[in-house]
Amino acid sequence: MKYLLYGVILLLFVMIIIPSIIVMGFSFMKGNDVPHKGAKLVREGSATDIKDTKDFNTINVFVVKENRIIKMNLEDYLKGVVAAEMPAEFEEEALKAQAIAARTYALSKEIAAGGKGCELHPGADICTDYKHCQAWESNAELKEKWGSKYQEYMDKISKAVDDTKGLVIVYQDTLIEPAYHAISGGKTEDSVNVWKSNEPYLKSVVSPGEENAKKFKTTVTVSIDEFIRRIKSKAPKAVLNSKNVLSCIKNIIRTPAGHVESLKIGGACLTGNDIKDLFNLNSTNFTFNLQGRNVVLTVIGYGHGVGMSQYGAEAMAKEGKNYEEILKHYYTGVEIKKFDDLIRKVFDKPSVK
Template sequence: MRNAAYYLVFFIFFVVIILPAVVVKSCSDLLPERTGEPEKVDKPGGLMVSLYVTSKNSIEKIPLEEYVKGVVAAEMPAGFKMEALKAQAVAARTYAYKRMRSAGGTGCSLHPEADVCDDPTHCQAWITRGEMLKKWGIFAFYHYYSKISQAVKSTAGMVILYQGKPIDPLFHSTSGGKTENSEDVWGNFIPYLRSVTSPGEETSPRFVAVKQVPVNEVVSKLRQKWPDIVLDPRNPERQWKVVERSEGGRIKKIQIGNRVVNGTEIRELFQLNSTNFRWERVGDNIKFTTVGYGHGVGMSQYGANAMAERGANYVDILKHYYTGVEVKKIEGLK
């Protein structure tokens, strides 16, 4: 019994103290130290990305393919199918390639000295290996990192082109069944960002969401946003009417009292998951029910995973969500 207790204590000590220390140490060794100095390229001709890291308020140079791994880890669930992860890797690489100044790109508009930043509201999210460890935990880290590395390596150098030029590969979590035309969201017609069907997204935890907002808060926010708005403060929802829907089925224009506003404005004002929403009065609240998550333009990540589960490869996925494109390897890019 004493020997059993001893081994049990040793096992717990090993798992709780020793193993995490070893894993963290090994993870910290995976990337060069962040000195701010340019890193050496492992392979001749390999491209480096100038990345503005928001948390450090500094620019770091890392190999393009290492950058892509960090984006895939940050932007897509690592448990997704391999072909979906490959599609995300190619989209991430294309986004960076289009902006890399060394490849003739314009760089990051918010940080002129960088090619891209890690702010997902402006460029693409990106995380370090240490952050991956925290995100996934010790026991899942090596499996997920190996999986993402395989997705990136097997698509090395591949980018998405439209008429020979790299695209803006916009993506989002969940379309709700059909993606959006670019002009229905931002007003600009982009030929490869067309509305397409996106079945099989019901597995997304945000496929349908409900949010209740107190009536007085609804009225207050509407008046703050549009001071000249006229509506019944007791029953404002009775003066709401959908004026126009997008091809993807989302609310493009909606009448609120005496004003007609964009669905995107209402989504932002009440922090809704998407512009595909309906509303109803429930007691002293207005209940919003949304379908989908994100702007809805470009590749749906949950839709991509559903395609992968049905046997589609990453090229099939990319050509489905980006109309009229080609997926091509650029020599010297990896």
């Protein structure tokens, strides 16, 4: 009986656990997913709606896992963001670039839309849901994730945040929307092609050196029947031929960076995001192939492709580029400035410490 029990456990491991690891993979960088407007600090020489009593040293964070708002020191909060958003193994200059992007995002969320902050969580400036704001992990979570490497990695990330304290990314007196993602696939996207928002600093640029990333190229394989079922769940009127399903895929329109904007499947019009969501793809840069009775979707990149590529930043850092060069490459025409200098300009008040 004992050996029979061992056999059942082994069979379950082979049939369930191992496939789950293969399909789900390991933890990966998140990347902010939902755009918001950058926060303008000065408009035609006059201050915006920012209250001069606002304390920018702290930030009200809605921690999703705890279902509550916690007031945090801004710089301490950023250490949890960088630790969650970028591997601690990355080069120091890449981590610094991430810290500045995360700080810009957090402060612009505090300021934008008259200080309304996180739309999903009233009273919070920002939340820890990476699909809505930015990822963040607590010290307890990081200790569990890093184990014996905790102190080494925490010191490294703390240094990246501390060495860039107060620095933000600005375009014409505006805190930018510092979109970022894991892997662009060799070329980032113009924001107008993804969010219909034509931001002058979110333009398409080349992003070499990403090919070594584990998820630069991924595949998703489904049976022809499952492919048809999922397409029809989104487009019930699609007419699909299971004997030659690829012939039903037509009019694929791509952005200059290679992402699918739209296509027709079985006569039904779908977007690249529709396919991405239906098949849980890492990006909208995909192609279709047929292998026997299966449809194989080959995907390039990871994330929306707009703004800074995190693996691209790592590649630039390995080549000796510093954080300013990295940020100015991925965000066109921007400047890196001290936030307290911008606040003094608005309110003519002492610098924020």
